[in-house]
Amino acid sequence: MSSETTAADPLRLLRGAIGRPIGPPSVAPDPVNQPMIRHWAAALEDHNPIYTDAAAAVASRFGEIVAPPMMLQTWTMPTPTITGIGDRGGSPVATTRNPLAVLDEAGFVGTLATNSEVEVERYLCLGEMVTATTVLESVSDVKQTRAGRGHFVTWVTTWRDARDEIVGRQTFRMLKFKPYGGSTP
Amino acid sequence: MKTLDWHTIRVDDALPPLRIEVTATVIVAGAIATRDFMPVHHDRTYANTQGAPEIFMNIMTDNGYVSRFLTDWAGPDAMVKKIAIRLGVPAFAGSRLEYTGSVTGKSEGAGEGLVEVAFRASNDLGDHVSGTAVLGLPLARGGT
Numbered sequence: 001m002s003s004e005t006t007a008a009d010p011l012r013l014l015r016g017a018i019g020r021p022i023g024p025p026s027v028a029p030d031p032v033n034q035p036m037i038r039h040w041a042a043a044l045e046d047h048n049p050i051y052t053d054a055a056a057a058v059a060s061r062f063g064e065i066v067a068p069p070m071m072l073q074t075w076t077m078p079t080p081t082i083t084g085i086g087d088r089g090g091s092p093v094a095t096t097r098n099p100l101a102v103l104d105e106a107g108f109v110g111t112l113a114t115n116s117e118v119e120v121e122r123y124l125c126l127g128e129m130v131t132a133t134t135v136l137e138s139v140s141d142v143k144q145t146r147a148g149r150g151h152f153v154t155w156v157t158t159w160r161d162a163r164d165e166i167v168g169r170q171t172f173r174m175l176k177f178k179p180y181g182g183s184t185p
Numbered sequence: 186m187k188t189l190d191w192h193t194i195r196v197d198d199a200l201p202p203l204r205i206e207v208t209a210t211v212i213v214a215g216a217i218a219t220r221d222f223m224p225v226h227h228d229r230t231y232a233n234t235q236g237a238p239e240i241f242m243n244i245m246t247d248n249g250y251v252s253r254f255l256t257d258w259a260g261p262d263a264m265v266k267k268i269a270i271r272l273g274v275p276a277f278a279g280s281r282l283e284y285t286g287s288v289t290g291k292s293e294g295a296g297e298g299l300v301e302v303a304f305r306a307s308n309d310l311g312d313h314v315s316g317t318a319v320l321g322l323p324l325a326r327g328g329t
Contacts, residue, residue, distance in 0.1 A: 036218075043218035044246065046253040049186060050261045061262045061323055069265045070248040077220035085224060086231055092222040116244055117269035 010102035011139065011151070017099055018136050022155070026076040026132040032067050032124045040071055066123035072159055072168045075124075076132040099136065100153065100176060108150055108176040115173040121166055130159045130167060137171070150177025188260030191298030191322040196288050200258045200302065203284035205250060207242060207276050207308070215246030229278075239277035247272075247306075247314050254284045255302060255318055263320045266299070270316035280308045289317070297321040 030036070034052070041051045049056035050066055057065045067075075080092035088094065098104075124130065140152040153176055158169045205211065209229075216226035221243045224231035232240045252265050276282055286304030293299065300322060305315035 040218040040249070043214035044249045044253055046249070046256075047186070048253070048256050048261050056261065061264075068249065068252060070245065070252045070268065071219070073245055074219045080220075080222040082222070085222065086228075090223045090225060090231070090235075113244060113272050115269070115271055116248065117267065118248060119267050120265055123264065 010106045013102050014099065014136075014139050014153075018138065020135065022099055022134045022136060026078070026134075028075040028130050028132075029079050030075075032075060032126055032128045032130070034065065034126060036074070037065070037067055037071070040068055040074070062123055065126055067125070069120045069123055069168070070118065072118065072120070072124075072130075073132075073157070073170065075130050076159065103151060103153075103176045107178045110147060110150065110175070110177040110179040112147055112175040112177065113172070114152065114175055115171070117171040118168065119170075120168045122168075124161075124167060129162050132157050132159050134158075145175060145177060147175060148177040148180050150175045186261050188262035189258070189322065191291070191300065191324060194288060194291060194298075194300055194322075196291060198288040200254065200284075200286040200288075200304070203250070203254045203257065205282040205284070205306075207278060207280045207282055209240060209278040212240050212242050212246070212276075212278055215249065216243045219243060219245035219249065221245055237275065237277070239279060241278070242276040242313075244272065247276075250282070250284070250306070251304065251314065251316075251318065254286065254304065254306075255320060259300070259320050259322065263322050264297075265318065266321050267319040268316065269318070270314040271312075272314060273312040274308065274310035276306075276308060276313045280310075282306045282308050282313060293324065294321075296324060298324045 037051050050060050050062055051068055078093045134155050134157040137154040137156045142149050154173045156171050159167050161167050213227045225235055226243045229240050248268055251268050256263050284306045286302050289303045290301035300320045302318045306313045
């Protein structure tokens, strides 16, 4: 079981990072704003009036225009560098250090997102600035899955407002696996 | 759009189904509106190099359509408190997603009426997303 032996050290390395933030906090490049909300509502054809209709929003329980709750992650997405995006493996920005590189180097090169759980504390209003911090929560032992043998990796991202109060969080789980036949499905 | 009266919602109530024709435009519009520029969500040639036959929907758009499916039913005063999804088969360009769901639980908490919903969005390959959600509704009768 040489592969298990070689995977043990990277696993210990990765588990050493559990509970610590992955990189510095992501600060939203722009405050919560009506143009991006209108763009989102049009793209998803979501006609909920609290997102774009000021009069309806004022009459609602929210009392003013609010951002769609599932835009939470959108606010802190990095501004992309379009040139070279394919050469960077699809990463919108040049990444400094991927904590999962140790798993890739151990042969777990496949990536499959498996679960997302978004919890919303409150809806965001126009003008608010949010910041996201991502912490590695857990790395499973090797599991046999339909995709291949792999580790389930779980992160928790927490978004905070300008007063440092939590507005929402997302638990995100992915499988890092060794593809059968050496190709990624 | 009217908000449902929490008192009249019953466990096992079915949500009105939502059908999305997943065109390339739908995928690209969702990806860019959520600021997800990963090429697998807008560039078919690139998607092919990743082993995918077509571009496919990104996860932020998945969550967005689930929240729309929920609030199209519950109304503008419903607050989405939680959406938990298991990710299944991809939603490729040229496919169709059918969203179905039903109420699985009700409770009162912190001045709100809570509603739990179980849902899935399926296409010809199987379940694309499936999961559970929690909505909060105002308890006072005769609201907006």
